Amino acid sequence: MSHAFIAHGADQFDSLLKLHEALRAAGIPAKYSSSERRADIDAANIDAASLMIVLVSYDSMRSTDVRSQIIRAKKNGMTIIPVRADRTRLTGFIKEFAKDMVHTIEEIEPLMTTAQRAYRQVSPVVSVMNLKGGIGKTTIASQLAAALQAHTRNRVLLIDFDPQYNLTQLFFPGQQADEAIANDRSVISLFEKSRVHQADLTSPADQWATLSTVPFTPAPRAKIAHSLLGGSEAVGRLDIIFGQFEISKYAFSTDTSGLEAVRANFLRSIEYYRSQYDLIVLDTNPNATFLTRCALQATDRVLAPMHTDIYSLRGVRLLNRVINDQTAQDRRPELSVLFNAVERREQSDFEADTRNGVFNEQVGFDLSGKLMSAAIPKSRHFQIKAREDDAPIKRLLPHHGRGGGLRHIRESLIAASVELATVLRQDASA
Numbered sequence: 001m002s003h004a005f006i007a008h009g010a011d012q013f014d015s016l017l018k019l020h021e022a023l024r025a026a027g028i029p030a031k032y033s034s035s036e037r038r039a040d041i042d043a044a045n046i047d048a049a050s051l052m053i054v055l056v057s058y059d060s061m062r063s064t065d066v067r068s069q070i071i072r073a074k075k076n077g078m079t080i081i082p083v084r085a086d087r088t089r090l091t092g093f094i095k096e097f098a099k100d101m102v103h104t105i106e107e108i109e110p111l112m113t114t115a116q117r118a119y120r121q122v123s124p125v126v127s128v129m130n131l132k133g134g135i136g137k138t139t140i141a142s143q144l145a146a147a148l149q150a151h152t153r154n155r156v157l158l159i160d161f162d163p164q165y166n167l168t169q170l171f172f173p174g175q176q177a178d179e180a181i182a183n184d185r186s187v188i189s190l191f192e193k194s195r196v197h198q199a200d201l202t203s204p205a206d207q208w209a210t211l212s213t214v215p216f217t218p219a220p221r222a223k224i225a226h227s228l229l230g231g232s233e234a235v236g237r238l239d240i241i242f243g244q245f246e247i248s249k250y251a252f253s254t255d256t257s258g259l260e261a262v263r264a265n266f267l268r269s270i271e272y273y274r275s276q277y278d279l280i281v282l283d284t285n286p287n288a289t290f291l292t293r294c295a296l297q298a299t300d301r302v303l304a305p306m307h308t309d310i311y312s313l314r315g316v317r318l319l320n321r322v323i324n325d326q327t328a329q330d331r332r333p334e335l336s337v338l339f340n341a342v343e344r345r346e347q348s349d350f351e352a353d354t355r356n357g358v359f360n361e362q363v364g365f366d367l368s369g370k371l372m373s374a375a376i377p378k379s380r381h382f383q384i385k386a387r388e389d390d391a392p393i394k395r396l397l398p399h400h401g402r403g404g405g406l407r408h409i410r411e412s413l414i415a416a417s418v419e420l421a422t423v424l425r426q427d428a429s430a
């Protein structure tokens with residue numbers, strides 16, 4: 001997470017100071033136009049911001065700077081919070097923009113609650129999950145994260161949360177992955193103190209039967225994540241934290257208090273990496289385990305791929321039940337269901353029935369309401385084999401490859417990623 005940008009008119013120093021102080025107390029760094037009003041600096045600060053707060057007043061209403069700052073933030077899809085800073089009657093552009101304004105500078109506490117929620121939620125965590133195996137979780141996690149990254153140019157982190165670590169192997173040759181894993185530069189370091197935190201430790205991966213419950217400061221991003229794409233301010237980045245088999249040890253452990261500590265470490269680690277990325281995507285394992293609970297508790301939205309067949313209905317029914325069982329109501333992730341591997345011809349009867357709510361009763365929840373409009377086609381292009389000589393990017397369809405049918409695939413991935421980005425933004429402002 002970066003900062004809040006405050007848009008303000010020229011003569012609003014009291015309000016600006018008050019707001020700045022309150023944000024600092026709430027743990028939100030803030031930036032605003034300096035007295036020189038350098039448009040280029042302001043633009044860069046707006047682009048890097050997590051949210052915008054607009055001080056609405058006589059001054060700001062007449063300011064062309066403020067107007068263009070709001071337009072820029074809107075274009076970036078940023079959460080914008082208007083705050084009434086004086087009693088002037090609203091006119092023109094600001095009147096339309098601030099018509100739902102609820103906050104005033106006098107009542108700073110509710111404003112900070114809204115700001116904190118928006119600030120925290122800008123880096124959402126999405127878990128790609130279905131308790132059915134082989135349904136396209138790993139495929140969707142990787143291709144959709146890549147499409148979303150390309151579309152938003154944000155900083156996106158993939159985490160391979162499946163002990164089978166297919167996602168990791170999709171991008172990196174076995175040997176390179178194994179070497180990194182041997183040094184704990186992998187998912188286990190989110191759960192236990194390891195050699196990425198302190199070089200002379202024994203690896204928690206070598207201690208199958210015991211859990212390290214020592215709290216630790218999460219490792220800097222570059223020490224744990226591997227870069228897949230990008231890396232500059234302009235293009236954002238797509239990184240991955242490798243998976244590994246050894247995290248299945250948590251499924252076998254009977255050390256309840258140890259597991260509790262390990263889970264708390266994991267949740268704290270995720271909170272930290274939220275501040276380093278704009279989106280975190282977890283590719284999860286197909287069976288309900290300790291790892292499932294950890295993922296759900298860290299997650300804002302579950303993305304469940306499903307096939308257009310009756311077997312998949314059972315998968316989403318179970319998934320919905322597990323989400324309800326494993327999370328508290330006030331921290332329960334939302335659910336989006338995405339049809340994967342649909343045949344390219346016209347919409348099937350099954351898909352149409354599902355969209356029309358025919359199966360809602362059978363699955364026990366509003367499946368038709370949770371279905372994404374986009375659907376991912378069935379295509380041989382998704383059947384990607386990691387080869388030792390291929391660069392990671394070659395496996396990302398939104399970025400690479402030509403030939404039959406790729407355009408259609410790319411379009412469907414982009415449509416799904418735009419839809420996902422929209423619901424995540426709605427989550428943030430809810």
Ligand SMILES: Nc1ncnc2c1ncn2[C@@H]1O[C@H](COP(=O)(O)OP(=O)(O)OP(=O)(O)O)[C@@H](O)[C@H]1O
Nearest residue numbers: 133134135136137138139286341377378379382383
């Ligand atoms: N849209 C698609 N069209 C064609 N093949 C696909 C599609 N999506 C996934 N596949 C293929 O289906 C197989 C299973 O996909 P994937 O590994 O993504 O599923 P998964 O749910 O992650 O499996 P697991 O439960 O084992 O983790 C892979 O061979 C993949 O290439």
Ligand SMILES: [Mg+2]
Nearest residue numbers: 137138162166
């Ligand atoms: Mg998988």
